[in-house]
Amino acid sequence: MSDVAIAAKDLTRTFGSFTAVDHISFEVRTGEVFGFLGANGAGKTTAMRMLIGLLAPSGGTARVAGHDVYTESEAIKRSIGYMSQRFSLYEDLTPRENIRLYGGIYGLTRQQIRERTERMLARLGLAGVADEQVHSLPLGWRQKLAFSVALVHEPRIVFLDEPTSGVDPITRRQFWELIYEAASAGTTVLVTTHYMDEAEYCDRISIMVAGRIGAIGTPADLKKQFGVDSIDELFVRLARPTADRIPNPESRIPDPGAAPSERRQ
């Protein structure tokens, strides 16, 4: 296994005349917690969806866990875990049934499922509600359970799409502890977020602006490089020139002719 978990080169996705992801290139190293930052609609979810095989790229190349996104999507699917913004749990199933379902989908044996279920429930403190339907659990519990379920087959890489939106700060903190735990066990984590404080928890981050990568590096390096005190400040600086012009990127009319200097004003 190479130490590059994800490698993207000139990865591009267009929807009609709109370019959602515009020639982005980056690498994520094995075991890294890599943060994908950007305003809503900057293209981070689109980029992630191409990497996990939910969306075909329009151009460029990408390898995930050593497999090509165009030709080896089946192999990729086996090596990754994914948690969407909406948690991907079945609300009318109990935590135990959810774990069993996803364990079965990923081909775990009955023995493995049983062991991991007990371990996960104990770790998350959910043993007492293991047989309650998920919709009766608080949002924070559901989110942690969803994360563990995404890891049930011990994937090499886990993709988290805005996993902490709508969750209180304490639960977010606990959630990041889970992320660190997974990373220290060797799982590569790619997480999208628009909470800038979370960026500080990542080993490395990339900030996407209007489909392109505006900055990439460790949080400390980036702050030094741009001479700012926080990632928040950096983000605003990168995002502002276009943020005024593009309230809603979905309806953005591409304007490649606009001069960069004009955008900054």
Added chain:
Amino acid sequence: MKALKGLLRKEGYHILRDRRTLVVLLALPVVQVVLFGFAIRTDVNDVRLAIVDPAPDRATIELRNRFASSGVFRTVAVVSRTADLDPLFETGAAQQAVVFEAGFANDLGSGEPAHILIISDTTEPNTGSLVQAYALAVIDGYQRGLPRRSAPAMRSAEAGANAGVAIVPDVRMRFNPTRESSNLFVPGLMAFVLTIISSLMTAISLTREKETGTMEALLVSPLRPWEIIVGKVAPYLVIGFISVIAVLVEARLVFRVPLRGSVALLLFEGGLYILVSLSLGILISARTSSQRVAMMGALLGTMLPNVLLSGFIFPVESMPAALRIVSYAVPGRWFVLIARGIMLKGVGLEYLWLETLILAGMAGVLLAASTRSFKERLE
């Protein structure tokens, strides 16, 4: 295979835990059979009959008795003047009136035209003409019982009998031998129930997974598209079969609807129809992202055509040509034909192969299209 089993179990939990929907699904066929069986009747009985008989004689009494004992008519009034009928019709006390002339028996005996006027309330045209036909049949029956020698006299009377309704020997009506409309509606009802369960429920349950984001999780997993589809729709296939059997058993027990042909063949054809409906449900879900839109899509796209254009209630033959052409594309039309053939006529594949082939073709095309639409979701 194990993954698929897990999916099926999960879908089972969904269905079993959504009590309200489950009750609706199971009660629906049972309630529908009763509703359609008793409410939608094209056969008539208990017709409120008024009789105008200014001078009762042997013949009019005999005819009146025949009307009373026909099982269709109930005599509500016997009056002596035609004018007395108006209030009866206006209040709805009478639906039909039979008016005899004075000297009816004499005319019959002497070979003069014997006139009977039949007046029907045709606010509901179909019922009106049907009731009229029953009345003519009763008169016809009476006439057949008359001594032979008087028949030629009446026949000659026919030509000049334009003023009222003469007793015309040629009047002949062929009835549905048992006069049961339930025989006709049960096959259509099966199509209706299967459409609800297969198209509507499939469309809703697939869009629900889109809404909750779990569909993404399934698509990202190593599950193949066909496994996801089978996992989602197989449970509804089972419920569909249960409903068909429930409808058949109930129709048999409550309405004595016959099943003259092969049960196995009927279930096979039912299976084909379920496949068609399921595929439509998948196609609808591929183009919608909310359960509400999916429900509207299923109602407009499958339920309406299958109820209105299948011949289930309204005969295809009486539709305008354009609609008749459209009806060829309605799967329910073919299934209703097949089911009626098997149940009422007792025929087998030797007569129904064309309809079966059309249904199978539809199933093949739609299944392929729906699997494709499912894959395209990834692009």
